[in-house]
Amino acid sequence: MRTPLRGRFTATAAAVLSLALALTLGAQAGAASPNGANGARASAEEIPGTYEVRGVSSAAQRSVLAAHDVSIDAVDDHSVTITADKAQAKRLRSMGYLLEEIPGAVPGALARDDSGGDFSVASTPSQYTSHAQMTATVNSLVSQYPNLMHRQVIGRSHQGRDIIAVRMSNNARVDQNRPEVLFSHNMHAREHLTTEMALYLMNEFATGYGRDSRITNMMNTREIWIIPSLNPDGKVWDQDSGTFRNWRKNRQPNSGSTAIGTDINRNFAYRWGCCGGSSSNPASDTYRGPSAESAPETRVLTNFVRSRVIGGRQQITAHIDFHTYSELVLWPFGYTYNDTAPGLNQDQHNVFSTVGRQMAASNGYRPQQSSDLYITDGSINDWMWGDQGIWSYTFEMYPRTASQGGFYPPGSVIDRETARNREAVLILLENADCMYRSIGKPQLCTT
Structure with missing residues (x-):
C-alpha cells in the first residue's frame, strides 16, 4: 500500500479517512457486478495478454493493425505493443503479423526497472x-x-x-x-x-x-x-x-x-x-x-x-x-x-x-x-x-x-x-x- 501521501494527514484527517474508507468499502462490497461478485478472482483465461508486434513501423501500418480490434498500448520505431486475448493473437498471426508475448507485462509477472534489472516484487493491486x-x-x-x-x-x-x-x-x-x-x-x-x-x-x-x-x-x-x-x-x-x-x-x-x-x-x-x-x-x-x-x-x-x-x-x-x-x-x-x-x-x-x-x-x-x-x-x-x-x-x-x-x-x-x-x-x-x-x-x- 502506498503511504507517503496519507502520512502527511493530521490525526483528525486520518480518523475521517478511516471512517469514510470503512463506509465506502461496505457500500462497495454490496455492489453487483455483471460478471460475478467483486471479490471473485479472474481466471487466467479472462486476462488478455500483452504482445510485441514486430515489423510495424509507420502510422499507417499501426492504424491498420488497430483496425483489427486490438488496442495499441505502446509504439516503438519498428514494433508496437498490443493487448490481445489468445484468439485475437492467433488471428493476427494467421494474417502474417509477428507476435511475441511479453510476460513481464502480464499481471503478477516480474517487471524490469530503469537500469534493466528485475524488480524482486511485481506490482499488485494493493x-x-x-x-x-x-x-x-x-x-x-x-x-x-x-x-x-x-x-x-x-x-x-x-x-x-x-x-x-x-x-x-x-x-x-x-x-x-x-x-x-x-x-x-x-x-x-x-x-x-x-x-x-x-x-x-x-x-x-x-x-x-x-x-x-x-x-x-x-x-x-x-x-x-x-x-x-x-x-x-x-x-x-x-x-x-x-x-x-x-x-x-x-x-x-x-x-x-x-x-x-x-x-x-x-x-x-x-x-x-x-x-x-x-x-x-x-x-x-x-x-x-x-x-x-x-x-x-x-x-x-x-x-x-x-x-x-x-x-x-x-x-x-x-x-x-x-x-x-x-x-x-x-x-x-x-x-x-x-x-x-x-x-x-x-x-x-x-x-x-x-x-x-x-x-x-x-x-x-x-x-x-x-x-x-x-x-x-x-x-x-x-x-x-x-x-x-x-x-x-x-x-x-x-x-x-x-x-x-x-x-x-x-x-x-x-x-x-x-x-x-x-x-x-x-x-x-x-x-x-x-x-x-x-x-x-x-x-x-x-x-
Whole structure:
C-alpha cells in the first residue's frame, strides 16, 4: 500500500479517512457486478495478454493493425505493443503479423526497472489506491482544506458509483470568473497510476498554497478542476478482486452480445466512428459503443464540460487527460494525419505544438500529434477541441515500455512519476489565460 501521501494527514484527517474508507468499502462490497461478485478472482483465461508486434513501423501500418480490434498500448520505431486475448493473437498471426508475448507485462509477472534489472516484487493491486481509498482520501483532503477544495458529484457510472470533480482555488466554494483548467484521470480502468496523479495534484496544490509562489499565483488566478476517476466501475473490476485483470473499458453490458464494456475514449461525439480509428465489435478493447455518448461516463464528462459554458463562453480553457503508458504528450487531431483541418488552423496547431513541447521538455516525454501514433476517432482530445474549443492534451505516463511494467509498474515509482509532471502542469496553468501568447500572438486571445 502506498503511504507517503496519507502520512502527511493530521490525526483528525486520518480518523475521517478511516471512517469514510470503512463506509465506502461496505457500500462497495454490496455492489453487483455483471460478471460475478467483486471479490471473485479472474481466471487466467479472462486476462488478455500483452504482445510485441514486430515489423510495424509507420502510422499507417499501426492504424491498420488497430483496425483489427486490438488496442495499441505502446509504439516503438519498428514494433508496437498490443493487448490481445489468445484468439485475437492467433488471428493476427494467421494474417502474417509477428507476435511475441511479453510476460513481464502480464499481471503478477516480474517487471524490469530503469537500469534493466528485475524488480524482486511485481506490482499488485494493493500497491495502488483503490476506488474506495481514493474516495476517502478526496473526502479527507476536502475536509482538511475546505477553502481550497470543493467536491461535487457530477454524475454516476453505469453501476451507480459517484463520479466526482474537485474544484481548487483560493476560494473554492465560490464559482469565480477565471480561466478554468481541467485534469481528468482513469478513463481506462487499468491505468491506476493516473488516479495517483490526481491525488498528487490535489495534495500538491493544497499544501503548496501560501508556500510556493507559482502554486499560490495559480490558485489565486485560476479555477482548477480534478476528476480523479472517470471510470470507477472499471477501476473496481480491474483492481478489487486482488488480481489485476488488464481491463480497459467501462462495465456497461452490450445489447445482443456477451461482451462487456465500451471504450470511453472512442465514444465522444466528435468524428465518432468516422475514420477507422475505433471498433464496431463489442468484444474489442476499442469498441466505440452503439452511438456517440452511449456510455454514461462519457455523458457525465461532456455534460459537466458543457455546464461550464457561462454567458455563452466556455470557462474551461485547457485540459490534460492522463493515461498510461508510453511517456507521451499528445494533442489533436487524432482522426486525421493532417496537422491542420477544419476547426484547427496553422496558428492553433502551432500553439498545441509549442506548449506541448514545452511540457514534454519538462517531464522527458515525447511530444507529437495524436495521429502520429495511429488514427483514432471519437476521442476526448478531438471532442474537447473540435466541439468546445478547449486546448486539450493527453499525457501517457510512465513507463515507456511494457518490460518496465506496462500498465502495472511497481508502486515504488508512484511518488517519482507523479511528481515528474508537476512542472508540466504548471506550464499549462500559466499559459491557460492566453494560449496564443506561447507563439507570440496574444492579440488572438479573446477578451
